[in-house]
Amino acid sequence: xxxxxxxxxxxxxxxxxxxxxxxxxxxxxxxxxxxxxxxxxxxxxxxxxxxxxxxxxxxxxxxxxxxxxxxxxxxxxxxxxxxxxxxxxxxxxxxxxxxxxxxxxxxxxxxxxxxxxxxxxxxxxxxxxxxxxxxxxxxxxxxxxxxxxxxxxxxxxxxxxxxxxxxxxxxxxxxxxxxxxxxxxxxxxxxxxxxxxxxxxxxxxxxxxxxxxxxxxxxxxxxxxxxxxxxxxxxxxxxxxxxxxxxxxxxxxxxxxxxxxxxxxxxxxxxxxxxxxxxxxxxxxxxxxxxxxxxxxxxxxxxxxxxxxxxxxxxxxxxxxxxxxxxxxxxxxxxxxxxxxxxxxxxxxxxxxxxxxxxxxxxxxxxxxxxxxxxxxxxxxxxxxxxxxxxxxxxxxxxxxxxxxxxxxxxxxxxxxxxxxxxxxxxxxxxxxx
Numbered sequence: 335x336x337x338x339x340x341x342x343x344x345x346x347x348x349x350x351x352x353x354x355x356x357x358x359x360x361x362x363x364x365x366x367x368x369x370x371x372x373x374x375x376x377x378x379x380x381x382x383x384x385x386x387x388x389x390x391x392x393x394x395x396x397x398x399x400x401x402x403x404x405x406x407x408x409x410x411x412x413x414x415x416x417x418x419x420x421x422x423x424x425x426x427x428x429x430x431x432x433x434x435x436x437x438x439x440x441x442x443x444x445x446x447x448x449x450x451x452x453x454x455x456x457x458x459x460x461x462x463x464x465x466x467x468x469x470x471x472x473x474x475x476x477x478x479x480x481x482x483x484x485x486x487x488x489x490x491x492x493x494x495x496x497x498x499x500x501x502x503x504x505x506x507x508x509x510x511x512x513x514x515x516x517x518x519x520x521x522x523x524x525x526x527x528x529x530x531x532x533x534x535x536x537x538x539x540x541x542x543x544x545x546x547x548x549x550x551x552x553x554x555x556x557x558x559x560x561x562x563x564x565x566x567x568x569x570x571x572x573x574x575x576x577x578x579x580x581x582x583x584x585x586x587x588x589x590x591x592x593x594x595x596x597x598x599x600x601x602x603x604x605x606x607x608x609x610x611x612x613x614x615x616x617x618x619x620x621x622x623x624x625x626x627x628x629x630x631x632x633x634x635x636x637x638x639x640x641x642x643x644x645x646x647x648x649x650x651x652x653x654x655x656x657x658x659x660x661x662x663x664x665x666x667x668x669x670x671x672x673x674x675x676x677x678x679x680x681x682x683x684x685x686x687x688x689x690x691x692x693x694x695x696x697x698x699x700x701x702x703x704x705x706x707x708x709x710x711x712x713x714x715x716x717x718x719x720x721x722x723x724x725x726x727x728x729x730x731x732x733x734x735x736x737x738x739x740x741x742x743x744x745x746x747x748x749x750x751x752x753x754x755x756x757x758x759x760x761x762x763x764x765x766x767x768x
Contacts (some may be wrong), residue, residue: 349698352386353567354402355577357629358393361424362541363580367398369675370578370648372406377683383408384638386576388567392507392556394577396536397484400529403504404493424480431471431544442453444469477534477543481730484530495528497521503570507556507563511545516559518566518701524548560632561625568640574697577633578648580675583623584608585652595703613767644693648679 356367371383384405391399401411450457488495497504498521506519506529517524519532527548534544535553545552556563567575586608608615633645654674683690691701 348574350696351388351571352574352697352699353388353572353576354383354386354399355562355564355567355571355575356392356395356399357562357577357579357581358395358537358555358625359561359580360394364394364398365671366580366650366675367395367578368408368411368459368673369677370679371398371402371669372493372672372681373676373683374576374648375408376680377473377701379702386502388503388505388570388572389397390505390563390566391533391536392560393537393539394560395562396506396533396556399648400484400504400506400533401491401493402486403500403502404488404491405501406491406493424475424483427475429476432474434584436473439572472544474541475543477538477546480537481528481530481546483535484533485528488530490649495530497525497527497529497532500529504529504538505563505566505570507559507566508532508535508538508546508553509556509558511552511554514559516556516563517553518563523714541603557625562632564632564636564645569644573643574647574694574699575643577645579626579629580626580650582649582652582654583619583624583626584654644696646690646693648682650675650678654678 354371359366375382384402384407386402389399389403398411402408450461485495487493497519500521501703504520508517509515510517517535519525519527519529524532531546531548535548536556538544538546538554540554540558543554545554547553561581562577562579564575564577571615576691584759588602608619633647636643637645687701694701
C-alpha cells in the first residue's frame with residue numbers, strides 16, 4: 335500500500351451532501367466536460383462522479399447532467415459520441431419554418447421598399463435590412479430533434495426520461511423567453527416535463543435553435559440567466575459543489591500570433607488579433623467574456639453568503655486555443671477536446687492536489703492521483719495517438735479489473751512510488767510552462 339493510500343484509509347467516513355454543476359458551452363463544452371469528468375472519476379476513491387447527490391445542468395451541460403443523474407458513466411457518454419447521429423439529429427435544420435418564412439420574403443421586401451420610398455428622409459438602407467430580419471426564421475435548427483435524440487439516448491443507455499424516476503436529484507435550467515425568468519425543471523418543479531424536453535429547452539441557443547414550447551410557454555438556453563446555477567445546488571443542501579465551466583475568454587496577449595491564423599508574413603510576422611478571424615471570433619470572445627465574468631461573480635457572492643460551502647471550479651486554461659477553434663463535428667476533434675479536458679484537469683487538480691484533498695476530505699470524499707497519472711502517462715508516451723486516447727477515455731476498469739488492465743498500459747508503472755509520480759508531475763508542469 336502506498337503512502338497516499340494509507341493516508342486515504344484514515345479519511346473521515348462522514349459525508350456531506352455533494353453536487354456536480356455543469357455549465358453550458360455548446361458541443362465543444364459538452365465534450366470537454368466529459369473528458370474532465372473522466373479525470374475526476376480517476377481521482378476519486380471508492381466512488382465515481384455518478385455517486386454525487388445533486389446534478390445541475392445548463393445548456394449543453396444539462397445533457398451530461400441528465401446522464402450522470404441516471405447513472406451513466408462519462409466513459410459510456412464518450413462512447414455515445416462515436417456515432418454520427420450528432421450531426422444528423424442534433425444539427426437538424428428547422429426546415430418547415432425556414433420554407434414558410436422564405437415564401438413570405440418577396441412580399442415583405444415590397445412592403446419594406448415601399449415604406450422606404452415614402453419616408454426617405456427618416457430612413458436608411460440599414461432600416462430596411464433591419465425590417466427584413468422579421469422575415470427570417472426564429473432559428474436555424476429544430477430543437478424538437480434534440481429532444482428526440484435525448485429520448486433515444488436515454489432509452490439506449492438504460493436511463494429514465496422522468497425526473498421522478500431518477501435516483502439522484504436532477505435540475506435542468508432554462509430561460510423563459512416570454513419574460514426572461516429562470517426556469518428550473520426537476521422532480522420538485524415541472525416534474526411532468528420529460529427530461530429530454532427539458533434538456534432541449536435548456537440547450538436551445540437563441541438564433542441557433544428554435545425555442546422549445548412547454549405548456550404554452552417558450553424556453554431557450556438556460557445560460558442567458560447565468561452559465562451555471564450553483565445556487566440551485568446550495569439551496570438543496572449541498573456543502574461541496576464541483577462546477578465544470580468550459581467557457582473562458584481566450585487570452586492571446588502573450589502569443590506572437592493566434593496559432594490557427596499563423597504569422598502574418600506580409601507584415602513581418604506582426605502579432606495578429608482575434609478580430610483577424612472575423613465576426614465569429616469577436617462574437618465568441620464577447621460571449622465568453624460575458625458568461626465567464628457572470629459565473630465568477632456568482633461564485634464570489636455564494637462564497638460570501640455561504641462560507642460553509644466549498645466550491646471547486648474547473649475551467650480550461652485561458653490560452654487554450656484548442657478549446658476555441660477546433661471543429662467539434664469532426665470525430666478526431668472530439669477526441670482531442672475530450673483528451674484535452676482529461677489532461678488539463680488532471681494536471682490542474684494534481685498540481686494543487688494537497689489543497690483539493692484537504693477540501694474533499696472535509697466532506698468524506700477521498701482522492702488518489704496514482705491511477706490517473708498512470709493513464710495520463712500512457713497517453714503522452716503514445717504521443718497522443720488517438721487510438722490510445724480513445725481507449726483511455728472510453729474504458730475504466732472496475733477495481734477488480736485494474737490489476738489486469740494496468741499491465742496493458744505499462745507494467746513498470748505499477749511499481750512507481752508517490753515520489754516518482756511527484757517527479758513526473760513536476761516535469762510535466764515544466765513542459766506545460768515552456
